[in-house]
Amino acid sequence: xxxxxxxxxxxxxxxxxxxxxxxxxxxxxxxxxxxxxxxxxxxxxxxxxxxxxxxxxxxxxxxxxxxxxxxxxxxxxxxxxxxxxxxxxxxxxxxxxxxxxxxxxxxxxxxxxxxxxxxxxxxxxxxxxxxxxxxxxxxxxxxxxxxxxxxxxxxxxxxxxxxxxxxxxxxxxxxxxxxxxxxxxxxxxxxxxxxxxxxxxxxxxxxxxxxx
Numbered sequence: 001x002x003x004x005x006x007x008x009x010x011x012x013x014x015x016x017x018x019x020x021x022x023x024x025x026x027x028x029x030x031x032x033x034x035x036x037x038x039x040x041x042x043x044x045x046x047x048x049x050x051x052x053x054x055x056x057x058x059x060x061x062x063x064x065x066x067x068x069x070x071x072x073x074x075x076x077x078x079x080x081x082x083x084x085x086x087x088x089x090x091x092x093x094x095x096x097x098x099x100x101x102x103x104x105x106x107x108x109x110x111x112x113x114x115x116x117x118x119x120x121x122x123x124x125x126x127x128x129x130x131x132x133x134x135x136x137x138x139x140x141x142x143x144x145x146x147x148x149x150x151x152x153x154x155x156x157x158x159x160x161x162x163x164x165x166x167x168x169x170x171x172x173x174x175x176x177x178x179x180x181x182x183x184x185x186x187x188x189x190x191x192x193x194x195x196x197x198x199x200x201x202x203x204x205x206x207x208x209x210x211x212x
Contacts, residue, residue, distance in 0.1 A: 019077070026073040032166060033066055054113050057105040064102035065165055071095045072159045092143075096136055099162070103133040118185055124192035131196055132161045153207050160203045164196035171195060 039047040040062050048055050071091050074080050081088045110125035139154035171177050171191045181187035 023073075026070075028166070030070075032169065033070075037062055037066060051113060054109060057108045057112075061102050061105035061109060064098040064105070065162070067098040068095050068102065068162050069165075071098070072162060075155060076159070092140075096140055099132055099136045099158070103129045106132075118189070120189045121185070121192065124189055128161070128164055128192060128196055131200070132158070132164075135161050156207065157200060157203055160199045161196050164199070167195035167199060168192065 040059065043055060043059065045052050048058070051058055071094060074091055075088065075095065106129040107126060110122045110129065114122040114125045135154055135158035139151055139158050142148075142151035142154050168191055171194065172187065177187060177191070181190060
């Protein structure tokens with residue numbers, strides 16, 4: 001009887017750990033979606049509050065963001081990719097379209113409602129939107145050129161930026177962060193950069209570390 005080699009033994013726990021992390025991430029996304037995001041999809045004036053005048057761009061931004069976040073875990077699930085390659089490709093296209101819609105609506109919101117708060121806040125939102133569409137576009141270009149390894153790396157970067165919204169929510173609702181920066185004008189501008197730039201930096205370190 002053939003004995004499993006050491007590499008196979010090591011890969012199994014790693015695969016289980018990766019799958020567990022993706023499942024936990026998916027559950028957390030669902031939790032935040034139902035608790036904090038779904039009310040916006042009802043187009044209720046009470047839910048939108050001061051953003052009621054911008055309800056449609058905000059609606060499209062939130063809808064596309066949810067779509068991208070929910071698709072993400074399936075795209076990183078190796079067995080799903082291997083077994084359902086056509087579904088993987090279809091979800092990839094939907095993911096890209098969602099990010100394109102999200103970027104356009106985010107740009108509009110940045111320079112309308114966002115600009116009313118401050119230029120720095122609007123600029124931060126715009127840079128996040130640019131990082132979102134650029135990383136997704138690079139993932140698409142890579143796969144079209146059949147550079148699969150690069151495609152996976154850019155998809156990882158893209159999804160990290162996609163999750164910037166959740167990192168923002170966590171930090172903005174943190175009692176500790178609020179104690180350091182009570183005013184949103186200061187807190188928001190700081191967090192809007194921190195929520196994607198730092199995770200993306202960490203992702204870049206991990207990606208390059210694995211190549212050594």
